[in-house]
Amino acid sequence: WNNVFMQFNRIDEKTLEPLPKKNVDTGMGLERTNCILQGKTSVYQTEVFQPIIAEIEKLSNYKYGTDEEKDRSVRIIADHSRASVFIIGDPRGVSPSNVGAGYVLRRLIRRAVRHGMKLGIEKSFLAEIAETVIENFKAAYPELEQNSAKIKQELTAEEEK
Incomplete structure (x- = not known):
């Protein structure tokens, strides 16, 4: 380091x-x-990520820990979807776009979607994962719950693109 x-x-x-x-x-x-x-040997084994991973397992019918390539996709979806929820839920109001922070957000969402497809998820799924993220972090970050509808709408709109 x-x-x-x-x-x-x-x-x-x-x-x-x-x-x-x-x-x-x-x-x-x-x-x-x-x-x-x-x-733990990985941050993905902690209570920060375990509920998100459980939701991804449910949506993909894949059990985390059985295939390293698929595990990588699960970790990317968990990390990128969590980051996207926090970016959209921020009171400054970043939305997916082609410039600045909006572009970074767009790339995070699209990479998560691509890895969802690799896991065989055929429907829009990020709003469902967002619900899990919001539920787990709303006590410390009440703005996530306050902006829940916007977060899910923005994720779904970008996912459908």
Whole structure:
């Protein structure tokens, strides 16, 4: 990992105050830390992803863990659909488009759809996965539930394209 030394406290845009004790930021992030604390070997084994994976298993009639290529597709769908829900659910209102953040969102959605097809999912499915994501994160992110209809509508519209 590329270690980053934490040496300053940012006071404002122009002022950095040296920290009394320098430390190393491992770059692990919350999900990797959670994974280690739970004794898991993958973030996809944690409660963050397991409900999403269970929904993908139900929609695809595929049992995660039986074929590495299909497992990769499940992980991509889980990760990309979760990210898409959060991007669309953000109060700033990003929608799929051909520029900027909207383009990134469009690519996430389309890649998830492509991997859904690889798993044999023949119908629109991202709105169903979105319901699982929203249900699991609404306590910490109430804006997801507030924007639920918009999230599902945007995902379905882009998926159908």
